[in-house]
Amino acid sequence: MTRSQRYRSTSLPFSYREKGVQFSLETYSIDDQDPAPLDLKPGQTEIDLAGELPPPADDAVADWQTVALEGQLYISEETVDAVFPDEERDCPPAKLYVTIRCHETIYRDRVVVSDAPTTPGTYDVEIPIRKEKVRGR
Numbered sequence: 001m002t003r004s005q006r007y008r009s010t011s012l013p014f015s016y017r018e019k020g021v022q023f024s025l026e027t028y029s030i031d032d033q034d035p036a037p038l039d040l041k042p043g044q045t046e047i048d049l050a051g052e053l054p055p056p057a058d059d060a061v062a063d064w065q066t067v068a069l070e071g072q073l074y075i076s077e078e079t080v081d082a083v084f085p086d087e088e089r090d091c092p093p094a095k096l097y098v099t100i101r102c103h104e105t106i107y108r109d110r111v112v113v114s115d116a117p118t119t120p121g122t123y124d125v126e127i128p129i130r131k132e133k134v135r136g137r
Contacts, residue, residue, distance in 0.1 A: 020079060023098070023125075025071035028052070030064050038069070069127040073098070073113060077120045091117040098125055105134040 027035035028049060038047065053064050073096070084092050096114040100107065113123050 021096075022074040022076075023071065024073075025069050025125075025127075027070045029068050029070070031066055032068075035070060065131055067129045069125075069129070071125050073123045073125050075118065075120050075123070080120050092119060094118040096123065098127060100127060100129065102134065107134045109133065 025038055025040060025047070028038055028047075029035045030053065036052070040047070047069070049067055053067070075096070080089055080092055084094075093116045095112065095116050096118040097110045097112045100109045100111065102108075107129075111125070111127050113125055
């Protein structure tokens with residue numbers, strides 16, 4: 001057993017792992033067009049929209065500017081209780097954000113969903129991905 005395997009087996013899952021946030025992406029839109037469903041499978045962590053983007057008019061750059069992913073993020077009271085000490089639960093000093101990572105395009109970013117305090121509830125999430133920020137299509 002390697003050192004990292006031992007650490008994972010003795011330290012994880014963290015006490016809040018099973019009481020984490022619920023996050024679902026439901027639709028995407030290209031350049032403010034009508035949203036289309038994503039139809040993600042349970043546990044799916046990657047989204048490939050390359051086939052949905054309009055092709056370039058010629059051999060130039062593809063003809064789109066922004067793709068927006070939309071969904072919801074839910075934080076339960078149980079999650080807040082598992083993560084924060086008693087004295088911080090009424091007004092949790094947490095900023096909530098979603099990270100974006102694409103290995104193929106060498107793109108990393110984040111979208112702020114809620115500034116502190118972040119209380120239990122449902123939050124709408126919109127993740128814009130601008131063409132000038134990604135490499136390739």
